[in-house]
Amino acid sequence: MSILVVGLSHRSAPVSLLERASLTTDSQIKLVQDTLAAEPATEAAILATCNRIELYADVDKFHAGVAELSTLLAQHSGVGLDELTPYLYVHYEDRAVHHLFSVACGLDSMVVGEGQVLGQIKDALALGQELHSAGRLLNDLFQQALRVGKRAHSETGIDRAGQSLVTFGLEQLAAGTAVESWAKDRRALVIGAGSMSSLAAATLARVGVREIVVANRTPARADRLVEILNQQHGPLRHRSAAADAAPGVSARAVDMSALDAELPRADVVVSCTGSTGLVLTADAVEAAAHGRRTPLALLDLAMPRDIDAAAHRLGGVRFVDIETLAEASADAPMATDVDQVRTIVSDEVAAFGAAQRAAHITPTVVALRAMAADVVSSEVARLEARLPDLDEKQRAEVTRTVRRVVDKLLHAPTVRVKQLASEPGGAGYADALRELFDLDPQTVAAVSRADLNDTDGVGRGRV
Template sequence: MSVLERAALTTDAKAKLLQDTLAAEPAAEAAVLGTCNRIELYAEVDKFHAGVAELSTLLALHSGVALEELTPHLYVHYEDRAVHHLFSVACGLDSMVVGEGQILGQIKDALGLGQELHTAGRNLNDLFQQALRVGKRAHSETGIDKAGQSLVTFGLAELTRVTGELPGKRALVVGAGSMSSLAAATLARAGVSELVVANRTLERAERLAQSLGGRAVPFSAVPHELAAADVVVSCTGATGLVLDAETVTAALAQRAAAGPLGLLDLAMPRDVDGAVHELPGAHLVDIEDLAAASADAPMAADVDAVRRIVAAEVTAFGAAQRAARITPTVVALRTMAADVVSAELARLDGRLPDLDDKERAEITQTVRRVVDKLLHAPTVRVKQLAGEPGGAGYADALRELFDLDPQAVAAVSRADSVGTQDSNRGKK
């Protein structure tokens, strides 16, 4: 069993990993993305090296793979490189089947879990939301989704090279999750003569089978249905094998001259025993086979177009983030200016008590207009400068020049963060 299979995380394990990551001192935000060929932990950390060490240890702990065994397989990206990586993943550039669109749903799920557990704050929320937009843009503006098929479509195409075309075949789908549901729908559209759905929760199997005109069976019936099937697709969340070599061997013995049995394993960790590859009469296509088969697909022009989109979006995202970091300083500056204006107007009221309401209103408006005009150009320009590479120092310069209270700036940042989290909860 590969390291990736052994390291695959259940939903509960992901939740626990996120909670422990946030409890770790270097991390302020966290989100975990798990797909068939990746487990990625995104975190906002104050100390890079300490953060990498701590998060690597936590990933090893919750995956059950020893750190010394896991370390050679780890990769680390930070700042703009991390943004570039996630945007590339969202566009399907880093998928086993280039351009497959299912990754967008997985990124959305990762963000949703982070929001539900309150581990994804403003920074990761902005990052993942933008990644989703970039992925959608890549699919709408290029042919990447046509060049690279979904795992299900691509996998079935690989399978039918040996088993023959799908119309008239008897199909068994093991599992009733999103990937299994997609496989079942694809098989139904392809014209299989019979569609059988098996799941540990029979009610879910019944709902899926009924929607596609198929038949549902309990999980215990899988060995029996296996012998009657021509094509099998398995994608469950099981941590152990669903179809071992012995079970498949028994099914093959009952099939006699019924033709080859095709099995498509889309699960990670795997559902079907890798030893099935060696069984006469069986043809197994699994995740590793799909990775090798899709490597040579002709899609260079679309890939290049998507890479240009990613590069442009990373630049724009970085500029927006850098500009956003100076916003609390600008707000604190304007708040201080407003307080000065209010104090001076109060002094004026004490010195000139005989002013009527019209005169007082005119003076108030004039003073505020003067202050606004004086602050407009520098605050607009400092936001532009802060958005450029190396522009982080402008916020410090503004605080120093106007002697702004650091606590006032921090208070604006905290209020903005709380407002963002409240907004996120409101959208769910």
């Protein structure tokens, strides 16, 4: 079996197509379930972010797998296969592993080095485990991707190579002015209370806005975010010895129905909801921007978009969206740390491949040792029948001796075959072992099935 990924991202497709192809949570679940039901796939997982949709599967046939996964992506995204196909990319086996590890490290992000994708990979793994669609291979792959991403961020300065989409977006709005100076004393409206909106609110509080209003369809989530903001960034009740201590931010929650009233009061608006329709129309933005002394700053991080694209053409508005960020980040300087991360990724891909190849031979080795144990038991039983006068102590010593002999004879070959199997091109050693020792293929398959059935118990504790 082999890892296959079929997907599209900001690197392969225009933002307008990504917008149309975006998947709801229910659509992601159905896509994973349908992939698992398809003939070429035995495992499946979906990684869906604001700027990528990737379907991972463990397949036994490459061409059939590509055709099936592409068709399923088209069906569930609502974009015709003929229109979608030119923008799809395909990675297989080691290249698929390399791709996911690069994504986990932020090398494939719109803004190089951003770390939010790690949370999205973790969510993809959790969904695969919840649906029981991620078996041994994809569990191992996604958990290792999380470890590689964390290693890249802890061992290198990849964080300096780029900022999160929120920070980068605010820098674009500030247009060359330091974000802290630009944001000072401004009023902010954050639409949505999910992970990206929460990050935006925390970032705005950190850079010095005076007030944050959170609007969300679920009041409890908005209230919770406001509570956190006031606890962590609220006004200082007791000013420190430093005369210029920051006054902190005042946060409050409102219902989505209050947007029309809050929009004209805001200086900066950040929107990232899961809505499938527009949250802010061009007319609403134009009315809010009318008569302002400074431009109304809009940052749309949603996919599909929350704010009408026509807002780009309005006077008194500075508008940055995912498409704008994609264009701006193409010219962002690459830090030297990127080379270090690429080295880490290459090393980890090689290690993952070696571990998977070694694991591939394990059922055969286990079956060999099981056969040897059966031979020992059979021969000890025959000996006991021929020498019935042996006492318990003698019988136990003979049994231990025979087992030690068999273990010593098998030790070096099994250790060596695992080493050989872990090397590139080592897949054939399992077949050779089965042939040499005339192992029952059904026994080997039974060991493999038992190993796969244990996935739920082993996978989750390692994230």
